[in-house]
Amino acid sequence: MTTHVDPANPWVFSTRELGRRAGAMRAFHRDVPAPGDDRRIGLDVLAVPPGATIVLDVRLESVTEGVYVSGTASAPLAGECARCLDDLTDHVTVEIGELFAYPDSVTDETTDEDELPRVADDHVDLEQTVRDAVVLTLPLAPLCSDDCPGLCPECGERRADLGPDHGHETLDPRWAALRERMPN
Numbered sequence: 001m002t003t004h005v006d007p008a009n010p011w012v013f014s015t016r017e018l019g020r021r022a023g024a025m026r027a028f029h030r031d032v033p034a035p036g037d038d039r040r041i042g043l044d045v046l047a048v049p050p051g052a053t054i055v056l057d058v059r060l061e062s063v064t065e066g067v068y069v070s071g072t073a074s075a076p077l078a079g080e081c082a083r084c085l086d087d088l089t090d091h092v093t094v095e096i097g098e099l100f101a102y103p104d105s106v107t108d109e110t111t112d113e114d115e116l117p118r119v120a121d122d123h124v125d126l127e128q129t130v131r132d133a134v135v136l137t138l139p140l141a142p143l144c145s146d147d148c149p150g151l152c153p154e155c156g157e158r159r160a161d162l163g164p165d166h167g168h169e170t171l172d173p174r175w176a177a178l179r180e181r182m183p184n
Contacts, residue, residue: 004120004121005121005123005125007121007123010032010033011032011126013028013058013060013069013123013124013126015062015100015119015122015123016122018060018061018062018067020102022063022064024062025059025060025061025062026060027059028056028058028060029056029057030056030058031054032056033051033052033053033054034048034049034051034052035050035127036050037050041075041130041134042079042138043079043135043138045079045080045082045140045141046078046079046080046090046139046142047077047078047138048075048077048092048134049078052075052076053075053076054073054074054075055073055074056071056073056130057071057073057074058071058073058126064105066100066102067100067102067124068098068099069097069098069100069124069126070096070097072093072095073093073096073133074091074092075092075134076090076091077089077090077091077092079142081144081148082143083141083143083144083151084144084149084150084158084160088143088144092137094130094133094134098117098129099117100117100118100119101117101118102119103118103119117129148160152166155168
């Protein structure tokens, strides 16, 4: 199956200058906008905001079986603390290292299509590669601080805002009838 790419897409890099000469290399620095909500980079609780600038510093190197892409991607993150639900921001820099197989190469013929990306029309599309690298580095439960006390399970208020004497009286339901008969 041949995939076509849009060369105008900022995530797409041309490999034409490399040819198929093993060892040919080209470096790129590119600022690309993060995709919108439908193709969001991240998790539900922490992600790259849509439209935020992702900085790509990558090298494309021609190897026998394809084009090896290496480098870094840096991006801002926004989300919420998994304990207290406060907004939080962060920054992530991930290492990228991915082989894009040439069409009709041994690697192309011996791997499944979802196993390895492919060079398509002399271009490589780095969006999925960057997405995978970012998602793998994100915490599943991001915290605003390591010692975040979270929310009170009874009233839902932030424990950090509540005093040390905060508590909720819990009455065993079996004693509720007696409490109603007690004088105030």
